[in-house]
Amino acid sequence: MFTSLTEKLHEVFKKLKSKGKLTEEDVNAALKEVRVALLEADVNFKVVKDFVARVRERAVGQEILANLNPAHQVIKIVREELTALMGGQDARLNTAAKPPTVIMMVGLQGSGKTTTAAKLSLFLKKQGRRPLLVAADIYRPAAIKQLQVLGEQIQVPVFSREGDPVAIAVGAVEEAGKKGYDPVIIDTAGRLHINEELMTELERLKAAVKPHEILLVVDAMTGQDAVRVAETFHQRLGLDGVVLTKLDGDTRGGAALSIRAVTGCPIKFAGVGEKLDMLELFHPDRMADRILGMGDILTLIEKAQTTLDAQQAVEMQKRIKSADFNLEDFLTQLRQFKKMGPLEHILSMLPGFGGMKKLREEFQFDERELVWAEAIINSMTPEERRHPEIIDGSRRRRIARGCGLTVQDVNRLLKQFEQTKKLVRQLTSFEKGFKKGAKLGRFPFM
Template sequence: MESRPTCPRPPLILALCPRAGRGNPLKGRRFDGGGFRGYNALPIGKKGVHVFETLSTRLQAIFDRLSGRGKLSEQDIDAALREVRLALLEADVNFTVVKAFLARVKERAMGAEVARSLTPAQQVIKIVHQELIATLGQAAKLDLSGPPPNVVMLVGLQGSGKTTTAAKLALHLRKAGQRPMLVAADTYRPAAVTQLEVLGAQLEIPVHSEGTSVPPPQICAHALDKARKAAYTVLILDTAGRLHIDDQMMSELKVIKATVKPSEVLLVADAMTGQDAVRVAAEFNGQVGLTGLILTKVDGDARGGAAISMREVTGVPIKFLATGEKLDALEVFHPDRLASRILGMGDVLTLIEKAEASLDKESALAMARKLRTATFDLEDFRKQLREVRKMGPMSQLLEMIPGLSQASRDIPADLTEKQMKQVEAIINSMTPEERRRPDIINASRKRRIARGSGTTVQDVNQLLSQFRQMQRMMKDLAGGKKGGLFNLFR
């Protein structure tokens, strides 16, 4: 059982994710695409997408209908499982995996634990959740237990995001206390060498490259020797890819593996390619031998079946998910958390971990004190906007909160960038006194602020209205009104 982090969350996060047992003033307020009824949201436009969006929507609709019934008959359960089967197949989950998954669910759902339950629908959902976790497999950490430098070898086809993923992994490992070095071993694509060098310079992580004329196995051997002498703890190899699997590529990968003896051989696979990604993983595992998988483009609008099928078909564990284009958009794979997100149950632990990684603890404590004493002003609001923006798109944050996954689909992927930048521009155009005392902002001040921020008076009015409503919401949260997250938007 994972322990819950205790890092204090800032008021904007507290507004979305109050402490267990505390109330939620948003109870009963429905998200209508333009805001929470009763609390205006920031203006939004085009909605965002996620690799599991369609599947998650379908499954939630099935279970909502099931929850509307009392005692469940065998026919009710059969009908629900037929819909689940169709939803999984349409999400491009492997047919054999679907068949085995539903057999396990049906066996348990027809048993005594559902028949004797006071809430049979909830028991069925619980069984589906548990079996989905079992299908996704156990969490598997990187094996960095050997004497340094441990070698992590990335393999995959062209276009899967291997070079960017190498940089993301290096950043992730540096945050974990390692000293990584990147190796540009894709000599068939000169742009890959340049790209890795640029990413390394951006992250201030060293890159070993020898151009495109030296054989990749030799480059990797030179890099390993260099890493030992310079006391780097992890060596990340960005190997060559192809548009399709071929014998030359596989032979070269086998030579590299024999030369540097990596502790990890990770396939970087594009989640948007569906069952093709599963077939690629099986082929690489059979020829090279994989220790893990990194699924990329999980923030795309594909059907998501690859992630569910991958472990059961190949026997290789998923170790990371790449959830965006930014270099910090790499998540450790937790099967239980992903299963919860697919079923619309949220993922509070990942949300809190994002907050811990992105937010300053002292700043959060100071902000919490202001919240308790009702002294939260526009200066503080601006700080909170900046901190929440570090954590990623608002749609992804809302998706992690129980009860808000449906609302997250109405939030555009660029909300935290485009719309929040506009809000920050308005606040920046205010004087320090206006930020501390927004009540003094009259009509003439609003016109000046609008001109200075390149917005309209209506935009300024909307922000001030939102801020007053947020103050009321924060006050309600601090007061601990009764309610629950699972009652939101109903």
């Protein structure tokens, strides 16, 4: 996500920092490179022009150029303007004064609309609500079945019946009122392109159910096409918000940086993975930090809090401190880690990781290795998992045959486990030294 843009901006600001005191020419040269980077990221030309003009106006003032650390001031201005460009503040869903809240999901075929409807249902279900999914796409083959399968996976009911999409949606709202479902999430029909037939049906549906929220689902990888689609839908339907999908893919970021400025519609959610729990609230300030390579620690913490077992974490901490960390604990940690999502997505939230190409290359990791590690440990006996020091050559060959991998793969895992144990001991020792140093007013890293 935004990898190329982040790298280019990182290089621009690296040059600024090396200059110490800045001149107006330095700022103009840097902004020229920023402009090129944004255009290459497929950001709307007018949006880029206005953005650079605002940054220049703020950055060439005497107050900035005379500052002791002017480069950091310029970066601060760029961050604030990027945040403003994407909406400035978090945008929340509209809710009905009297339930149920009706949410209409609209968009073109292939944008991930049906899957996003299910993701949104799961997101709201985790907040204690009782969503009802509505299969109102009667045209795309298997669209209804797809929604029913997704509904079963997340244990959310799906309303479907034969007939006109408008009648189906009206019936679903009535059903929700009787049975206490809230919200009602309507998966509407899409087309391969925008046409009058699609828009007319959506306008009829809007008039019939009077939705409190109309969300447009757009594929972030389509760049400026996504912006044009959003503009057309907004003119005809009056959108309340946008959901960007596939932000975990090889997207240049143009849609995320252009949609709000061009249409005035806030981005409310971002799809960051294929799994049904990979939908995040869109935070303009946090996204600006990611683009600038500053990471997103807040989202990482929130993700950990929602996916990791707190009680299990406390127990694991006790085992680590007692130096009784074995392969069963290692397997538990791997499974917890997998719940948080793709490794690359997690690493992208760490400060400095996004803008440093060399660092990313060093941390290249095959997601399949987590699966292989789990298979190797599962092929061990309980005693071997608790006492890995007893695993000799013959045991390694048996374990390799049991999981369908090689002895070298088993050796590599055991080596990684020993390195992890060593790191754990170092961290525990550091923690003890830190607490002791804090009492004496001295710290081990100073």
